Amino acid sequence: MADLISSILIHYHELGLKGDNRKWFEKIFRNNIKKHLKGLPFEAIKIIGARVFVNQINAANWDKYKNKLNNVMGLSNATLVYKVKPTIQNFNNVAKNLIKDKSFNTFKVYSRRQYKDFPLTSMEMNMQVGEYIQNICQKPVKLKNPDLTCYIEIVNNNGYIGIDRVYGHGGLPVGASEEAISLISSGIDSPVSSFELLKRGVYISYIHFHSYPSTTKQSIENVKSILGILKNYQIQCPLYVVPLLNIQKEIMKNAPNKYWVILFRRAMVHLACLIGYKKNINALITGENVGQVASQTLSNIRVVDEISSLPIIRPLSGMNKQDIINKAKEINTYQISTEPYQDCCSYFVPIHPATKAKIELIKKIESKYDLTNLYNEALKNLEFEIIK
Numbered sequence: 389m390a391d392l393i394s395s396i397l398i399h400y401h402e403l404g405l406k407g408d409n410r411k412w413f414e415k416i417f418r419n420n421i422k423k424h425l426k427g428l429p430f431e432a433i434k435i436i437g438a439r440v441f442v443n444q445i446n447a448a449n450w451d452k453y454k455n456k457l458n459n460v461m462g463l464s465n466a467t468l469v470y471k472v473k474p475t476i477q478n479f480n481n482v483a484k485n486l487i488k489d490k491s492f493n494t495f496k497v498y499s500r501r502q503y504k505d506f507p508l509t510s511m512e513m514n515m516q517v518g519e520y521i522q523n524i525c526q527k528p529v530k531l532k533n534p535d536l537t538c539y540i541e542i543v544n545n546n547g548y549i550g551i552d553r554v555y556g557h558g559g560l561p562v563g564a565s566e567e568a569i570s571l572i573s574s575g576i577d578s579p580v581s582s583f584e585l586l587k588r589g590v591y592i593s594y595i596h597f598h599s600y601p602s603t604t605k606q607s608i609e610n611v612k613s614i615l616g617i618l619k620n621y622q623i624q625c626p627l628y629v630v631p632l633l634n635i636q637k638e639i640m641k642n643a644p645n646k647y648w649v650i651l652f653r654r655a656m657v658h659l660a661c662l663i664g665y666k667k668n669i670n671a672l673i674t675g676e677n678v679g680q681v682a683s684q685t686l687s688n689i690r691v692v693d694e695i696s697s698l699p700i701i702r703p704l705s706g707m708n709k710q711d712i713i714n715k716a717k718e719i720n721t722y723q724i725s726t727e728p729y730q731d732c733c734s735y736f737v738p739i740h741p742a743t744k745a746k747i748e749l750i751k752k753i754e755s756k757y758d759l760t761n762l763y764n765e766a767l768k769n770l771e772f773e774i775i776k
């Protein structure tokens with residue numbers, strides 16, 4: 389194998405893209421791949437026939453490339469391939485080498501042709517190379533879930549063959565869908581909701597509110613650790629850490645305690661909008677989930693929404709809690725999210741918060757005090773950091 393050029397052949401996920409849209413998408417995808425592979429050797433990244441090729445990699449380090457590529461949003465799959473002149477004999481020779489140290493009981497050959505002038509159909513290639521492999525290894529073909537798959541592609545009259553493939557999360561490359569601000573606590577939900585929109589190509593800035601020194605700084609540390617994981621998908625994560633305590637004190641001084649959570653939440657959303665507005669950001673993201681806790685009834689969601697000048701996207705609104713937990717485990721944020729911390733909302737909150745707040749009443753309560761100066765102070769004292 390040492391004499392063959394090894395590359396990575398990548399398929400992206402959204403196949404419906406056409407014309408200029410596709411070119412624009414491919415450009416972002418290619419740049420993201422380049423950023424993710426920083427530090428690993430390759431010669432060039434080329435786009436040919438709706439495929440991305442990372443040329444001349446160090447095949448001995450495939451695991452390192454694989455672990456990085458797995459996190460590039462928009463990626464459907466990536467395969468370590470060897471380039472040959474496309475003849476059945478060449479494919480057979482490389483296949484023989486590729487499988488010689490592998491232990492497997494069943495296999496299949498999966499061919500695709502972008503270059504339609506090649507004289508054999510994909511099916512014929514599968515059969516001919518499959519028969520050859522079967523003769524040398526004496527193992528049966530299994531089309532569904534075989535132990536080993538030999539991938540063959542013909543692109544621009546070049547042949548590519550490999551057996552190592554990694555699957556990505558699909559979706560769209562980060563940056564293809566503009567920018568949003570995610571309100572991130574260190575709970576289970578908001579990291580998952582951020583992940584869901586990273587997967588849809590949204591570039592995310594994060595905002596976290598804390599009540600230090602009335603609470604510890606643990607939630608801030610936890611959020612930074614969570615972003616240390618989410619940065620696997622978006623290499624740099626801008627984070628605004630905003631002090632909420634003085635605003636909370638003013639609210640607690642003036643409002644009945646059953647409305648505190650909802651008033652805190654309105655203050656958070658308002659501050660997030662003020663930051664978003666300055667940065668020309670088009671939406672907020674939260675981890676809210678309908679009916680999950682008292683503060684997330686439709687009535688209360690409506691009251692929170694009312695203060696927002698930006699649309700609030702709630703990717704988890706219809707999910708079941710167990711599915712959110714499973715996802716948090718899958719993306720490795722669950723463990724940090726279940727570490728103890730003092731949440732800036734629940735820390736002060738009464739046992740029975742209002743579940744069905746009325747917008748008229750909330751506005752009446754808010755009219756008794758003026759938070760303008762405190763909002764300005766919070767913005768002045770926020771800390772900004774890029775987690776990378």
Ligand code: ATP
Binds near residue numbers: 676732
């Ligand atoms: P999470 O698991 O994300 O904390 P939750 O089920 O605990 O969500 P709440 O605590 O009611 O629900 O929070 C609802 C949403 O409000 C969160 O998902 C998050 O988007 C936002 N939020 C809550 N607390 C904060 C905070 N301290 N800083 C920033 N956003 C927050």
Ligand code: MG
Binds near residue numbers: 576731
């Ligand atoms: Mg929470």
